[in-house]
């Protein structure tokens with residue numbers, strides 16, 4: 499009944515996954531575990547072990563220099579793939595997340611940044627996924643039964659992770675961490691990226707005032 503058909507996927511919603519070089523993984527993980535040992539408050543005896551989030555400026559500390567360099571490299575690749583001009587960018591925040599057994603992280607975005615990401619220090623089986631949610635909320639209004647679930651028709655997509663991986667995504671893309679179903683702590687380091695001097699450069703009006711129209 500029809501001669502030809504094409505499907506054009508407009509406005510794709512990218513998630514970039516990186517396998518980090520083993521040498522860097524070794525340095526980052528060793529320094530991260532030492533920092534956790536030093537920064538995390540001691541557990542009180544007899545109390546349940548709580549999830550923990552570190553200070554949020556780790557990119558300023560020398561022990562996270564290797565991670566900062568890796569983030570700058572992966573961000574450069576992301577901006578290249580997006581076809582963005584060579585604008586300077588900076589890491590605006592960087593922090594460790596520890597999800598204890600049974601603990602989750604509800605859906606959220608990372609406001610006021612262009613791209614965000616997470617490096618995975620330790621993702622035990624059962625605590626080794628991140629879930630992204632379709633940001634087009636209108637698509638949730640009608641939800642017919644599906645023959646199959648895939649990236650084209652699902653409202654949430656679970657991405658499996660491994661230790662030593664990094665995931666990056668647009669900062670506006672909602673995501674959450676399902677409950678850690680292992681009995682081992684899930685350790686990751688999240689970060690945000692924004693263009694440096696945004697107000698002085700990209701934020702300027704996109705049109706020129708004509709005094710003599």
Ligand SMILES: [Fe+2]
Pocket residue numbers: 606607608673688
């Ligand atoms: Fe996040």
